[in-house]
Amino acid sequence: MRPKLSKNLIRNKTLEARVNAIEHEMIKQKAQDAGLSVAEFTRRSALLKPLPRRLSKITLATYKELVRIGNNINQLTRATNAAIKMGVRPPASPEQLEQLRNLLQQIGRELSSIETETIDDDDEEIDEDDSEEWD
DSSP, X not given: OOOOOOTTTSOOOOOOOOOOHHHHHHHHHHHHHHTOOHHHHHHHHHHHSOOOOEEOHHHHHHHHHHHHHHHHHHHHHXXXXXXXXXXXXXXXXXXXXXXXXXXXXXXXXXXXXXXXXXXXXXXXXXXXXXXXXXX
């Protein structure tokens, strides 16, 4: 006869998560490769996964400003491409726009690789997941 579990150890709560078909198959395959049920694999993955990195207010503000700049460059790129197709002088050089795009991507990569530290104890940190996504 099995010993009874403490009420705190009985798994009676359910978590729901929506995934697409590809993610579902990937999770099932990883669980199978690990020799675990999907539930056990998901539970272990969720509980053992490191917490997201925290971003300082200044880093988040920098990300947001880069998003704004990137949006402006995208609009300028669309206008430039349209002008080229129409045979008129473009408002910007496509080569310079490409250089700007590459520079923004480099800055974004450098920002994401920085280990953020809180300089001031009053500086509230924000979850990376709360920031706007951009490329």
